[in-house]
Amino acid sequence: MLVSMAMWISLARVKPEAFETIKGNAEILDKVFMEEDADALQSLGIAGGDISGLDYATALEMLELDSEDDDGEDQADEAETPDDAASADPESTDGDAEQPDSVMIDLCVDGELDYVATYGPAFYLSPAAAKKAAANSKVLELDDEVKALVQTAAEHGHYVVGIVS
Numbered sequence: 001m002l003v004s005m006a007m008w009i010s011l012a013r014v015k016p017e018a019f020e021t022i023k024g025n026a027e028i029l030d031k032v033f034m035e036e037d038a039d040a041l042q043s044l045g046i047a048g049g050d051i052s053g054l055d056y057a058t059a060l061e062m063l064e065l066d067s068e069d070d071d072g073e074d075q076a077d078e079a080e081t082p083d084d085a086a087s088a089d090p091e092s093t094d095g096d097a098e099q100p101d102s103v104m105i106d107l108c109v110d111g112e113l114d115y116v117a118t119y120g121p122a123f124y125l126s127p128a129a130a131k132k133a134a135a136n137s138k139v140l141e142l143d144d145e146v147k148a149l150v151q152t153a154a155e156h157g158h159y160v161v162g163i164v165s
Contacts (some may be wrong), residue, residue, distance in 0.1 A: 007056035007119055009103070011162040013149050018044040019124070019159040026115035029122050033163050052145040056103060056119075056164055059139045063102045066138065107140075108133040109162075117163035125160040127153065133160075 010033045014022065021044060022028060031040035032051070041047075108129040113122040125133060131154040133140060140147040153160045 007164055008053050009056050009059070009162055009164050010051070010053040011146060011149055011160050012046055013050040013153045013158050013160055015045055015156075015158055016127075018046070019161065022161055023113065026113040026122055029113070029115045029117075029161065029163060032161075033117070033165065050149065052143070052149045054139070054143040054146050059103045059106075059142055062142065063106055063138065067102070103139060106133075106137050108137065113161065115163070117165045119164040122161060122163045124162070125150070125153070127157040127159060130154040130158070130160050 012032055028040055028044070031037035032044065032046065036051075104123065108125055109123045110126050110129040111124050113124060115122040130150050134147075134151045134154040137150070140150055150160055152158070
């Protein structure tokens with residue numbers, strides 16, 4: 001029997017002061033996202049509407065399909081030459097750590113925190129990145145609550161911190 005593990009992006013909107021606290025003690029994110037510890041949430045000024053999330057696999061699939069649509073149009077105009085094929089890295093796969101994560105790029109993530117969740121390090125969007133994501137992210141279109149969270153962060157100069165678990 002094949003069992004599929006779901007990957008979930010959890011996000012929280014935090015004020016700059018709370019972000020500084022998180023940067024200094026990123027382990028508190030365990031209490032924010034995993035335990036939903038009321039004392040930790042209160043100490044960081046995080047209210048119920050300041051936390052949301054979405055399915056990572058759905059976001060990745062949507063971006064890959066969108067990319068294939070874009071690539072299909074571009075590839076129709078360009079044929080691969082033998083030199084192009086010879087220069088391709090045969091070791092390269094979608095799972096290589098060196099390759100940027102399209103979901104994180106789309107969300108405009110601009111940094112990592114010193115906390116490792118189930119699927120990699122915690123990340124953050126600065127207020128400027130939140131503004132960029134609110135205006136341009138395709139992933140945010142998948143979930144109204146997540147979109148509202150990032151838009152509110154952008155409007156108020158707040159950070160967005162997140163994990164993939």
